[in-house]
Amino acid sequence: MKKIETSISGLYILETVDFQDERGCFQKLYNYDFFKENDLDTDFKEFYYSVSRKDVIRGMHFQLPPFDHTKLVYVSKGKIRDVVVDLRQKSATFGMFFSLEMDERAARYLYIPRGLAHGFLALEEGSIVNYAQTSCYAKDQDCGIAWDSFGFDWGIQRPIVSGRDLTFEKLENFKSPF
């Protein structure tokens, strides 16, 4: 596995190996020793996944302290445009975004530290996005900022967005606790 720096401090692309043979492929996503040797969080408390129709945008989500968390995000089916926004007030990249396209064969995924909002656009029908997080779900602390409020061009005019995601405030009005 490889840890690749990005334009946002603490946000890494993790590259793994895609073993292919006549049966298909095999990819390892997590190895305790690699994470420890690379100063990455290892204490993951929850795993879950979502399936999205093409043109769905989910986001931009995060949990408020003390339920904030490190998040692994990887695609096991289909293709997504993944986006994170830095909400850490003291960060040199506060308010800036990073985007990466991930698909089921890319053998790379994102390690997202606390203080970043996460979302994605499903580029293919039935895209499956898997998550591991270092804190448990806290309904009252699970919130977000508007998907179209931080200058990112998603490349779509009319995405499918949940009623809840449509209620989030714009980044400019958000008082970050990070």
Ligand SMILES: Cc1cn([C@H]2C[C@H](O)[C@@H](COP(=O)(O)OP(=O)(O)O[C@H]3O[C@H](C)C(=O)[C@H](O)[C@H]3O)O2)c(=O)[nH]c1=O
């Ligand atoms: C996240 C979560 C949700 N839920 C319930 C709440 C809703 O009744 C239902 C769907 O939740 P939501 O619409 O928040 O699901 P997503 O929009 O896929 O949210 C996720 O997508 C964005 C992009 C992320 O980065 C987060 O991991 C997560 O917020 O599952 C739970 O019971 N436990 C949970 O941990």
